[in-house]
Structure formats: C-alpha cells, structure tokens
Amino acid sequence: MSHRELHDGRSDGLRPLVSLDLDRVRSFSDLLDGMADTAFSGRSAGEAARILTDMFRDQACGVVMTVSGAMTVAKQGKIICDLIDRGCIQAIVGTGALIAHGLTESIGLTHYRADPNQSDEDLFEKGYNRIYDTLEMEANLNDLSTMVEDVLMKEQPGGGVWSSHTFCRSIGKRLSERDIGTGILRSAWEKDVPVFIPAFTDSELGLDFSTWAIKATLNGMSSQQRAGTSLADALKNVPRFNPFLDLFEYAQRVERHDSLGVFTIGGGVPRNWAQQVGPFIDITNDRCETLYQPPRFRYGVRICPEPVHWGGLSGCTYSEGVSWGKFFSPADGGQFAEVYSDATVILPLLIKAVLERLDCDD
Numbered sequence: 001m002s003h004r005e006l007h008d009g010r011s012d013g014l015r016p017l018v019s020l021d022l023d024r025v026r027s028f029s030d031l032l033d034g035m036a037d038t039a040f041s042g043r044s045a046g047e048a049a050r051i052l053t054d055m056f057r058d059q060a061c062g063v064v065m066t067v068s069g070a071m072t073v074a075k076q077g078k079i080i081c082d083l084i085d086r087g088c089i090q091a092i093v094g095t096g097a098l099i100a101h102g103l104t105e106s107i108g109l110t111h112y113r114a115d116p117n118q119s120d121e122d123l124f125e126k127g128y129n130r131i132y133d134t135l136e137m138e139a140n141l142n143d144l145s146t147m148v149e150d151v152l153m154k155e156q157p158g159g160g161v162w163s164s165h166t167f168c169r170s171i172g173k174r175l176s177e178r179d180i181g182t183g184i185l186r187s188a189w190e191k192d193v194p195v196f197i198p199a200f201t202d203s204e205l206g207l208d209f210s211t212w213a214i215k216a217t218l219n220g221m222s223s224q225q226r227a228g229t230s231l232a233d234a235l236k237n238v239p240r241f242n243p244f245l246d247l248f249e250y251a252q253r254v255e256r257h258d259s260l261g262v263f264t265i266g267g268g269v270p271r272n273w274a275q276q277v278g279p280f281i282d283i284t285n286d287r288c289e290t291l292y293q294p295p296r297f298r299y300g301v302r303i304c305p306e307p308v309h310w311g312g313l314s315g316c317t318y319s320e321g322v323s324w325g326k327f328f329s330p331a332d333g334g335q336f337a338e339v340y341s342d343a344t345v346i347l348p349l350l351i352k353a354v355l356e357r358l359d360c361d362d
Helices: 027-037 040-057 075-087 096-106 118-126 138-154 163-179 186-190 206-218 222-225 243-257 268-275 279-287 318-323 344-360
Strands: 061-067 090-096 128-131 134-137 259-265 299-303 335-339
Touching: 027 040, 027 344, 040 061, 040 118, 040 259, 040 299, 040 344, 061 243, 061 268, 061 299, 075 186, 090 096, 090 186, 090 268, 096 134, 096 138, 096 186, 096 206, 118 128, 128 138, 128 344, 138 163, 138 206, 138 318, 163 186, 163 206, 163 344, 259 268, 259 279, 259 335, 268 279, 299 318, 299 344, 318 335
Parallel strands: 061 090, 061 259, 259 299, 299 335
Antiparallel strands: 128 134
C-alpha cells in the first residue's frame, strides 16, 4: 500500500487565501482588493475589478460593453454614462427596452416603486407597467414616442436608410441639444461611442418606428376611413431600416483596435451579437477567400446570475467562447472574470473601486 506525500501548498506555488480584514479597508478599491484573496463570488468580484482596471488602462484596447436586463429602470444608467464619459467604453450593445427606459429618464420623466398592494390588473388600468418592483409609466413611453417621431421626421440618415446605431446617434444628438439631463445616448453621442440594438423591433423604440410608418400610411384619411382599414393595409409602409448596417459598422469599429475587451451585464442577444464578430470574420475568410485578421477578445468581465448548466448563452463561460473563436484562451493571454451576482448589487461596488484606481493614475 502506497503512502501519500502530503504537501503544504506553498511548496507547490499555491496562492494562500487571506481573511477579509475590514479594519484595513479604507476605500472601495481596498475592499475589492481584499475580496480577491477570499473565495467564491467575492473572489470573482475582486478578480473582475483587477481585470477591468487593466482593460481600461490598456490604451490599445477597444472595450465593448453589452447590457441586458432592466438596468436603466433599476437606476444604474448613470454608471454606464460615467464609463462612457471617462473614455473607458468604445461601443455599447444593448436591448431596446434598456435604452428606451433610459430615454424616459433622460427627458426628465420618472420611474416609481411598485405598490405591492396593487394588483397587476389595477396597474394596467392606470397605465403603470410593472418591472418586478418598479413602474414605468405608459405616459412616459408616449412622451418618448413623440420625440422619436420628431427625430424621424427631421433627421435624415446616410443613404436614407436607418439602422439602430444611426438612430441612437440622432437621439443622442437631440438629448445633447436639449440638455435636460444625463443619459446613455447623450454621453454616447458626445463621445462618438456607437450604440447598437441588435433586436431593435423587440422594444418600445421598434414599436415607435412602426407606428410612425403606420401614421404615414393613414395620413389624410378620415377617422371613418381609418377605422375601416385592415391591419395588412396599415402595415404596407415598412420603415427603411437595415440591421446589416449595424453589423458592418460594428465590424469596422472593432478592427480599429489592437486589442479587445468586453464588459457584459446579463447576457442574451447583446452578448452574443457583440461576441460573434470573431466567427463573422473567420467564416468570411473561409467562404470568401479573404485574409482579414479575425478579432478575438483578450479581456472579459461578466456579471450575470445565470448558471452555466442551463446551456443558454447568458450563462455560458468565456472558455466555451474560446471554442467558437470569440476569445483568446488564457494560454494565449486571455484574462476573464465571471461574477454570478445580481448586477444591481455588485456593479456599483465594482465600478466605484475601478474608478478609484483610475483616479490614482491621473
């Protein structure tokens, strides 16, 4: 019978853990430093702070931030604005709903806490749209549609065809001119950061586009004529909108940078759309006999509570993405951190710590 040779860890180069000593914590940066030497999600958060700091400090790195979930309704939008304003982010990929809810705040409107004593039927009758414990006013969305319609009537995209990033740029320009308050699209316009919404029609903004086109179809009809119009007839005027303009603009933006990083809140379509640029160039080279350099993400930080074992994109690991040609492997210099947490809990702590470190660089 063989006997095991018991090691103490240090001789094998293992990194020891250190108890979190709050008496030594004087800042958010200190706190995340200490958490990096603990375990579980605390350690992941500490590693995320380190990698984000390295990513933002890397002047050759283009950083793409992907955001899904109701982060603007949850009042996290100003954090995203701060990252754009400081030059940390070079592109945003989000959901239409997230951008729409942020826009209502940007034009001076308000979200409210939901009253748990009110039924959802009552909320509907009052025009209160519930997002878990928070309310978006239907009146807010109507006010937003008025601004969207005005922009569509007065702005002209290149070639006469809209895409999500040209539309977001036009809205950002309008917000900057009105100077009511902060907002993701306003900051993006002022810093020349493109905002892409891959699933554009899955949002209030997409519906605003649609009703604008329907109004153009029905313009000049009497109320009686409108009432007698079939839905098929009303939908004949399809908006001039081409999502491939987004894909091609994004690929060209990515190509400008020597290195790439991705900072993901949640998952879903924004995450996959942003990450597929590597496979896009790979298959282009394969099928079109070109020799473009396939982009791979070198840095990645993700905050999402979705577990990996459901098999969905929202929960998949960065190492899985290596197999698709989306990321460099750790052996090739890839640095990744995945924090399984509600972003409204960890994002403010994480970004506050990172900004403290960046402020020390100035």
